[in-house]
Each structure stands twice: as structure tokens, then as C-alpha cells.
Amino acid sequence: MTKRFIYIILTLFLFLSCVDKKENEVVFEKEIPAKEDATKSWLHKVENYKKDKKYLSVLYKYYNQKIAEHNYLNAAEILDIACVYLADSYDFNEPFMAMIKEFDTKYRKEVPALKTTFVDAYLANYYYDKYDLKKACEYFRNITLLEPNDYNSCYNIARAYYDLSYMYYIMGKQNLSLVANQKSFEYFTKINNPKGLAFVYSNYSNIYTAIGDKKRAIENADKAIKAYKSIDNTYNVYIGLINKISIYDFMKDSRKRALIDSTYQAFIDSKDDSKILKIKLYDFKVENLVEENKLTEAKKILDDLKPVIEEIDSDDLTQEYKITTALYEIKKNPNYSNFNDIKKAIPTLITNQQYEKVNMFYGVLQNNAIQNNDFKNALHYEEAKQIITDSIGNIAARGRIAELETIYQTEKKEQKIALQKTTILNKNTTIALLASLFLGLFLTVVIYITRQKQKKLRLEKQNAQLYTKQLLEKTEEERKRIASDLHDSVSHELLGLKNLFEEKNDITNNKIDSIINDIRIISRNLHPIMFDKIGLKSSVEQLVERAQSVNDFMVTADIDYNNSLTTNDELQVYRIIQEALSNIIKYANAVAAKITISQKNESLIVEIKDNGKGFDVNEKLNGSNAFGLHNIIERSRVIGGEAKILSDKSGTIITIQIKK
Template sequence: MKHLFFFLCFSLFLVACLSDGGKQGLEYPKAEPETLDFYGKYLFDAKNIEKDEYKTFFFDRYNNLLRQNKIDSAGQLLGIIGRALNYNSINDSVINSTSFAYLKQYENKISKNRRSEILYNLGNYYYYSNAYDSSIYYFNKALTHTQTYAGLNRDGMINYYLLFSTLNNGGQDSSIKFAHKSLKLFEKLKDTSMLGAVYSGIACIYNFQYNYSKAIRYEDKAYDLAKKSGDTSTIMVVSYNKINSYNTFGHPNLLPFIDSTYRYYKVWSERNFTKNQVEMYSWLALKAVRENKMVMAKRLLDEIKPKIVKVGDNVSENYYLNALAEYDVKAGANPENVKIYRDKIAEKIENEDYLSLSLYYDILHDYALKNNDYKSAHQYLKDAEVANDSLVSIFTRSKVLEYEEKYQTEKKEQEIALQKSDLARKNSYIALLAALIGALVLASFAYYLWNRQKKLKQEKENSMTFTKQLLQNTEEERKRIAGDLHDSISHELLNLKTIFTQDISVVNSKIDTIINDIRGISRNLHPVMFDKIGLVPNVEQLLERVQSQNNLFVTTEINYGGSLSSADELQIYRIIQEALTNIIKYANAHAAKIAILEQSSKITIEIKDNGKGFDVKETLNSGKSFGLHNIIERSRVIGGEATIVSSTEGTTITIEITPKS
């Protein structure tokens, strides 16, 4: 049954090529249809193919074009007649020889498209001749590999035909490969008509493997696409293949589906030539037999019997014989039909067509019994048993495949369900983890905001405290200066007035004292020569006074080139002055070190002591650290940053300043 069944599938699908296909995509716009002159239209019209003068008409025109050196026009005509014959399942050796001779002589003088069409027709010829190796060879040579509508369409059709050529040549794997190539090309063109054709071809592959469930599934998909395309030719072709599958595997919907196919057949008037009538009427006759409408079945069979020879097509003949055999099983065969069945047995055995063999053996057995030929009847009965066993084996294999497929599907569904469950569980874990991370991030962010708010609040409080202390200290400084002027300078001037009449040396001494007091007050307010002599000398003078007036030993490390402005240097001076005051008042230190180091990228001021130290954070937040805040604020004013580190071994104040470029 293998080769014959797929020969039926393939030949039927040639009808689909007569249609324009389904909806095409915009990416590959359909080319303008080929312009046919009077001769081309005549040759392409299926109604003319059966006329006696058909080939004579072709050769007169073809040879005339060659004499006029119109090689491409002659090739076009050759392609048209080859196409017309192939579409109608007619194998003509003369046209084939002419195509071969044309290619041999003019292959290098014609277009790629023309060459492809003629090679394509040669592939079809060898397919119908059952020369599958040659068919595969010419189909492969016909491939265009061009990204145009015409090129993609031709390559799609070639891969579609290679599906059946390789399948009949024993290559199931190659057949599937070509099917998928064809699908890919027709999907690009969005050609629903040919997509339906290819899916029906895939169904044939699964029928070949006796995988009934998959075959029917692909037939259903093909039928849906064919109806979607709206092309009656494709619907008919897919329907014929579906009827074949239903009949082969005993589908319960066979008879209703024959009815629905006949409804399409009746509107298929433009393609209703003899071959199609034989095929449709054969199925209608089979349906009538199954429904016990024997008179109708006989009328249909008698109507198409004389047309079998005219069609000359093995496929159509097999449709007819299948229906006739079912009729003869019920009605009894005449001697003429018995001879036909005997002659066909060898062919059916070769093609493994056990369904037909079972019918034929039943008919021959009944005929032998009727004629008292018990020996032959016994043999036919044994042969029928073998055929039926083979059928049972096929159907059993089909069921095994169906159940295996269901098992694998259920197994896969269970695996998918398990994977979904695992995925859901993992997703739950991920969601929980994400929620925890989110909560942690949110908490961290909230803590950060709280801490920042707290810090800003503390800084604001410190700033207010610093401002308050600054105002307070300013008033105290004014009070001190007023006191110094009143208690010292004013007192001394009064004394001077009292003793003005005394010895001049005493007067001079008093005046010197007053001058020194004024200088001290002035120096505390502002170093008099600061702008002229700069930072380093003023710092050195400050350290001399501190050491002379206090029990504190101070060393220095100064490497400063004067890169800062006078205003910034004054701030550094005040910072050092404030730091020394704090050391003297609070640190109980015996020694200190002042370092001013200038580098290419920064200036570092470091003030160290060996005093008792203090808690920096607590002191800064206490509201009683005006001196430290004074150092910090002055550092910021000159673009620096102050760092205070303190322990029981002493305190280090480091200020790093990045000079403005």
C-alpha cells in the first residue's frame, strides 16, 4: 500500500498548482502573471489536452519559433505544455525528449527562470515514470535560490515535490526535511493554499509510517488551511487525500466527508475534466455501496468505466477498482472483473496494498466457490487471511503508535505540569526573596533617611549653637577689648597725667608700657604686618609668644610656598591660633607640633599635641565646642576639610586644602 498510497497523494496535489494560491505577504509581492499569446493559452487550457491535434499544434509553433531564432519564446512554449501535462497527470515521452534536447542545446542562452521551469517539468516526468532517482536529480537542479516571489514559489513547489520523490524512494527522513523547507518558503509568501497542500503531504508521510492519529491531525490542519485560502482546487485536493486516509483507517466520518467533498466538486466546473470525474464518481460509488444503494453504485460505476481507458491514469483506475471491488463483494463479480482482480494481485502485493488485496481475495474466493473450484477457493481464503493479518498488523501498529503518542503526550504534560509546579514554587521563593530584599532595601533607605535627617538636624543645631557662640564671643571680645582699654590704657594714661611733672625717664617708661599694651591689643585683633610678611613669619611669631607665655614646647615642619591668597592664609593663622588656645586651656599638654606642607595637588595643615584627649563626637554635639566648630567652619571657608582625631595619647587636627585652579 505504501508506494501507491503516496502516488495518490502526490498526483492529486498537482491540481493545487492550477490555483493562484492563498493570500500572499507584502514582503514578497506577487509578480505580474505570465503573458500568454494565443498559442500559449490554447496549450494551457486543459480542455484541449485530450484533442488529437494538441501536440501537432505545439510542434508547428515550437519549430517555427526556433527557425526564427526566438529561443526564449520557444522555451516559454515548451514550459507551458510541460506544465499543462504535469498539472493533468499526463506523462508524455515525446515532450520530455524535446525538453531534454532543448536544454542540451540552449541551456546557456536562456534565463535562469526558463531553465528552472523546464528542469522542473523533467522532474515531474520522471516522477510519473517511477524513476525517483532521476526525478530527485532534476528537481534539485531546478532550484533557483532567489529571493523573489517567483523564485520562492518555484523553490517551494520543488521542495514539495521532493517530499514525495524521496518518500517513494525510501527516504522518510529526507521527505520530512523537504516538507519543512517547503513550509518555510510558503510561510514567507503567506500562501495558505500551498501550506495546506504541504501539511497534507506531511499527513502522507505519517500514513506511510502507519501513524494514523498524526496523519489525521495533519489532514485536518491541511483542510482548515485549504478552506481559509478559499481556493476550490486546493480544497478538492486536500479533501481527496483526507478521503484516502479516512478510507484506509476506517474513519467513521468517511461517508459524510465524501458528501461534503462532492459539494465542492460541483462548483469546480473549470477543472471538471474526465480524470476528476472518474475520481469523484469512484468515491460516490463506494459510498453508495456502503449505504447499500447498489443500483446507484452500479450506475456510477458504469458511467465512469469507459472513461478509464481515455484517462490512461493509474491513479484514477485504482480509485475505480477500489469502488468496483467493494461493489463486487456484495453483488458478486462477473468473469471480466475477476480477470482484472487476478491481474492486479501481483501489483497490489508489491505495493503492500493489503486493503485491496483483502477485497480481491474475498471476491476471487466467492467466485471460485460459485464455480465449484474448491482448491482455488481454499487458496484464496488462505491468501485473504494473510492479507487480513497484515491489515490487522498495520492497524495494531497504528494503535500502538497512537497510544505511544498519547502516553508521551501525557508524560510530557505531566513533566510540564511538574515543571510549572517547580517554576511556581521557585517563583514563590523568588517573590518572597524579592519581598525580603525590597523590605531590607526599604528599611535601609528609611534608616538612611532617618540618619541623614538626624545628622542634618544635629548639623543645624551645631550651626545655630556656633552662630550663638560666635555672637556671644564677639560681645565678650568687645567687652575684653573695652576692659583692656579701660583698665590698662585708661589707667596708665591717668597715672601718666599724675606723674607728668616727674622725672622724664619715668614718663618714658609709662609711655612704653602704654605702647606695648596697645600693640598687644592690636595684635590680638589682627596681626599688623600679616599682609606684608605672610603666613609663615606670623605663625613663627605666634609660636614664640605662646612658648614664652605658657609651659608648652612647640615644634614646626613648614614647607609652604605661598600659593594661597592672603585672606585664606589669615584663616589658617586663625585656625592654628584657635588650636593652640584649646591645647593651652584644655589639653594639659607639654608639647605640640605645627606642620604646613604644600604639595602639587593639596596643602596639609596638621596640629598635634600630647595632651589628655577627648571624645570628639560628644564634644562637637555638646554645644560647648565653639573653638572646634570655629576650626571646622574656617576650614570650609577656604575649601578645606578638617579631621579631628583624639585619644588618651593626644589630639591631631588635620586640614587638607585643594587649591583653586
């Protein structure tokens, strides 16, 4: 139930391309880089950082020279380049960190803020490696407070939102992760950056993993891999595959082992020299070998990996290596018990909300307990893992608890007010009784007159409702006839005309195909195909699928319906949903919508939600531009239902309750 609730909240905010087109169009074009001096050009090349041990000494000399010349902008630009290389390599050495902090305190104010975001980004990555996620988030948020004015600043802000989204994900704050990822998408779109959009897909796969939606998690992981391949970014293709392995691992998917083996072999064959990729893929490979009881091979890989771990000296990567080593030692010796480092790290990781890493640590301890037949501790670790898993995906539930607490406190206040009113009423009982005698006589007359008027109005309403129902039914019959004529007559005639052409003309054929396709769309909009045979549920599912594919718009449907309405009434429900979806796509600027059909007691409840910009319901209904809303209300009345429309800046909810 918890994950279902989380899923509803997340899908209400999900976007993938339904942001306003004006916000999604390219705003900043990539600039042609200015010609650089020889030293700066040399420092700019990543291969020099990777292969030349003099890189940092050349950097320090150049930086100090620019500071001495009071050329702070040039000094900032060279630090920006180096920060990217060092952070990506988990290189947080003390001399460079001291230089960053010196620049931050002494010279940063001399350079425009958009040119110094590298300081916050580098420090954020440092605190992430040290498991202080709250501090890391603070630095990333500093960057997101800025507004871009060129391609590079827009990229830096987009990347900060992406990193912030990932921080929130591993802290279990999936709602905040989703919002940050959405902003990252918007900024990467402004510069039309495919690599950045691949980052976004990768984060979406993480979020879906956290809430247990394996299908969408893998879909987004594959989108990220495809995007990296399209720009020939081999490093990030491997990162995408590693992310997919992690999803399989989290979901306990049997495909994990085969994907590890194939990715590991591809990496070996490629002769890639990336130390980060080597650590992550070798860790996974050792895990496979341990499961297969190939301990000699596993030990060889661990020995190969040890000097790389010591060279990089990253807390994060070192802990992962220790976990992998512990898995090997447990398999080799069931009595292995050297878990002091792991147990010591767990409280700090929980405090810093590093839930994903905590889950891995508990998994190692649980494996050891099971191997030693210590099922009491194995159960304890399983319960601890479940708590951590819930922490990753349970933020929405906590929000719901807070909401219910607010409602409860409000009800308590209302009860207190009601009690006060009752006390006052008891003090004035005599006056109230005397007044009630007079009011009783007066109300009897008023009620009699009112009931007579209501009876007359009810009869008029029933007649109007019957007329509207007959009118709608006749309209649907005519729509069905026109749709059939278009599909069976005009469409077939065009198809025959196409086949009559002796000389195949691609332009003519394409034009005829386009006309046929337009006719099919018109026909489908006039009357849903096979509605009479497949019923309401399947027709709505087709409508949702079509809305997503045609408009690239996230729509989900949750339908619990047992054919309790007549076919004509079902068709009216379908038209209501169709009209509401059309309004959302055209006017709401929403990123997602959800359709729910449920049965409650003697009523059928239809609900259409979106997370758009909302509107003033009364003002809209009283205006001249509300045909769609009136159409929904009138169709609801015709089938004995009542439509309620609630809307504010966080979205719109249309609810129709129909008596069965």
C-alpha cells in the first residue's frame, strides 16, 4: 500500500516531455571556445591529467601566476577545469583542497558568481565521498540558486540539479529527488545536451528502483545507455550498465549475473584504463565469482584491485572494496568475523542518510549470519534492511502521516469549539425552546412551500436530463455512423486508389498514406474502435496509451471496474475522461496525469488528476471559454452522476460519483 501511494505521488510529478514548449526550447547555444595560451590548453586536456604526473605542479604554477597578475577570472577558469577532472577521479588531495579554499575566501568575490560554481561542486563531491550528504546538498543547492546567462553556466546549474537529485534519492527523499531531476531536465534541454539528458534518465531509473517499479527503472536505464552510445561516450555507457546491474541487484533479478559477466568482459577487451570503472566492475565480478564458489579467481581480482583502491584513496570506493572483500572472506571461511569496520561505519552512514550503502553493509552481515546458521541475527539484519529499504522509498508515506496528523489536530480543535458552543447552548435552553416553538410553525409552512417548488424543479430537471441523454445518445450514434463511413468507405477507397497507380510514386503514396492515417485518427476520435466489444476498461487503457505515445505525456490508469454500467453510460464515462485528458494536454501545462476508476459501496468513482498550473473554477465556469468543463458536468448528470472540480496552483482534480 505504501509503495502504491508513493507511486501515485511520483507519477503525478513525472514529466519526460510535457513541460511548456517555451521552457524546453534551446536557449543557449554552445560557444566557440576562445583561443587559449599553450599552458592553459595543455591543462585543458584530460589525457594530460590522467597520464602526466606533472599535471598538478603545472596547474599550481599557472594558477599562482594568474593570481599574482590579479587575473582572477583566468585563475577561476583553470580551477574549474581541474575541479572536474579531480572530482570525477575522487581526487581530494590536501594541497588542491587548500588552494580551492584559499580562492573561495580571498578571490571568489572578484569573479562573477556564475564563473565560480566549481568551488561548490568540488566541495559537494568531497562531502559526498565522506558520507556527509546534508553538507553535499547544501553546496549543490548554492549552485541551483543562480540563473544562467550562457551555455556553460546553464550546464553547471543543470548538473547541480542532477547531483542534488541523486543525493535526495540515496537519502530516501524521492519527492525532492524527482523535483530536482525535473529541473535538471529543463536546464539540459535549454542547451540541447544529450549527455545531460542521459544523466536525467539515469536518475529516473534510480527513483523507480526505490519505489519498486522494475519495468520503468530498466526502461530509463536503457534510455540512458542509448543516449550515451549516441554520443559515443564509452565511459558513461559503462556507468549506465553499472547502474542497470545495481537495479537488477536491488530487484533480485536473475539477469544480474549475466549482465555483470558480459560488461566485465567487454571492459577487459576494450583495454580501458579508467580506474573508477575498474573498481566498480571488478567488485561486481568478484561478487559473481564468490556466488559461483570460484574463490581462486575472486582472490586474484581482489589482489589486482587493491593497489588501485590505495592509489585513489576514496572513502566511498574503499568501503565498497571492503564489502566485496568481506563477501569473499565469508565464503572462504564461514567463521570469519572481522566486521568491525563495517559495523563501525553503519551508525555514521545512517546519520548521514546514506541508506543505499547501509543496505549493502547489512547484506554482508546477513550473509555471514546465514552461513553460520545464526538465523536469529539473520532475521535481525533482514528487518534492519527492510527499514532501510522503506527509508529509501517511504518519504511519501511520511508525508501522508504528517497530513493525517494535521487533520487530526484540526478535528481536535473543532471538537473543542463544538464543546464550547454546547455549553453556551445549555445556558440558554429556555430561550431556545420558546424560540423553537415559533420557528417550528414558521418552518413547517416554509418546508411545505419549498418541497412543492423542489418537486416541480426535480420534474423539470428530470425532463431536461432525459432530453440531454437522448441528445447525447443520438450524437454518439451519428458519430459512430460517420466514423464507420470514414473507415469502411473513404479509407478503403483511398487504399484502392493507391493500388491502382501503375507507376509507384513515393510522394503520392506517402500523401495517400498520410490522408488514410488522418482519417483513421478522425474516425477513432469520433468513436472509439471496438468500444461496444471491449468495454470501458480496455478503451480507457487504449486512450491512455495513445495519449502517451502521441503527446509524449505521462499518464497512468488504475481501473477497478466490473461492468456495472450500461454500454451507453460507459461511453459517456469514456467521453468525460477523453475531454478531461484533452483539456490537460492543451491548457494545464502539466507534467503528468492519473485516471482512477474505483467502486465504492453502491457508487462508481471516476477521478482524473493532473499536476498542472490550475485555474479559478468559478471564474472559468462563468466565463465564455468553458465548453469542455460544462460538457463534463452535463455528461455526468445524464448518467446519474455528480461532477466536482477542484483546482489550485498544484493541479486539478475532477471527481465524478455515479450511482450504480
